[in-house]
Amino acid sequence: ALLWGKQYKNAQKQPPGPLALPIIGHLHILGDLPHRALESLAKKYGPIMFLRLGNVPTIVVSSPEAAQLFLQTHDTVFAGRPNVQAAKYLSYGSKGIAFSQYGSYWRHIRKLCTLQFFTASKIELYAPLRKEELGLLVKSLKRAAEVHEVVDLSGMVMDLNEDITCKMILGRSKDARFDLKDLIKEAMSLIGAFNIADYVPLLGPLDIQGLTRRLKKTSKVLDEMLETIIEEHEQVSSVEKEHHKDFIDKLLSLMHKPINSHVEEIHVLDKTNIKAIILDMVAASFETSATVIEWAFSELLKHPRVMKNLQEELKSAIGMNKMVEETDLAKLNYLDMVVKETLRLHPVAPFLVPHESMEDIRINGYYIKKKSRIIVNAWAIGRDSKIWSENVEKFYPERFIDSNIDLKGHDFQLIPFGSGRRGCPGLQLGLITVKFILAQLAHCFEWKLPYDMDPEDLDMDEKFGLSLPRAKHLMAVPTYCLFS
């Protein structure tokens, strides 16, 4: 019996981790910047670490090898998503893509969105839109440059992304009645927050962190906005629609009809499903690209040597008489390295989107229970000196010369888009958007920090949420430098 007990204990062996407190477990160690707190803990306990967040068994994954085990080798076990309070309020009960359970509903709507936005031909279809909107930003920056104005680069890039997202996904210009930008920012921070209601349900009703109140408020305004957009789409006559059917028309045309016919479970879209899908797409596409650009510019301004190399590349590949076109991007190798290096140090989603295990499983001799939360610390993986050598903290795009590491999710040392079934479907679209905007702004303008600030003094503080933007907006002074 003793032996059996030992075997049983071994079979249930959890990954190593620090001692837990009663009730809250390890929630107290997360702090304001959980990606940093968990990075230092993983240095002590290893790349597969066990935490108990309230009642929820949680596995923190912090090395490329471990990430590969969870996101590739055992992808089907870990392709679930946790059922969190934020998804209840912001995704109409996990009815969008990012938080819906793994299964036939998720598969169908992911396919629907892929066909609408993510195929090569659909990405190209929206190229004129990106060009036009970016052209408008260049014009307004040119005017600011004439009077040596300090511009809010973070804010302007965010506005640009808002315009592109609204026209592409909502089929219309942004609506001045709703501050979509702030709503999405708030949503990202709420979705990323470690909400006690998700971990210690008994304490949920007390709403100690005030998150439930903020979730309700944000979801109410977003819902009003979505209702308005849908209503306006429904009012357009079907004759007019024949000429211009956007994503929302398409979703509305599927309403109340089964979206699949030959599977065990039939799914019918109602209005809440449609609202959840739209909201997920808007939220996923919106802040992500803008945040990458904001960090890339921060690093370029902090490292004038890198900025100069990038501008030299643009000058020789494109020339100073014309603006960048998306078709030029393929020849810009240094730009590609700048983007990779930015995503290494500043992965937009430091913990990806949380995964959940769908079955009990043993990995590397450790037992991981069904419904465990999986946090992949992509941020820590990007800063591991065992992988990236001693100069790991340095922004040094040249580290990618002669390396064939790409961003598609098969090189597990660099996974800012995740990997596997739940990996980001918007990867190509996101990368094109980021590269095009970055290249254009670096090509058309010289950039300086305001008030003769020394580049070394630029702060790089982060604000934690589902995404990890700068804490303070990046301000800079442009000087127009094309001849045309």
Ligand code: HEM
């Ligand atoms: C450079 C920009 C972007 C980055 C860094 C990024 C990153 C990510 C990451 C890390 C995930 C989670 C992966 C995981 O859980 O393993 C994700 C999921 C997702 N992304 Fe992106 N993303 C970007 C742009 C976009 C864009 C432009 C769109 C859509 C227009 C988009 C749509 C989505 C969707 C729908 C999901 C959920 C997938 C699922 O759960 O099945 N992303 N993204």
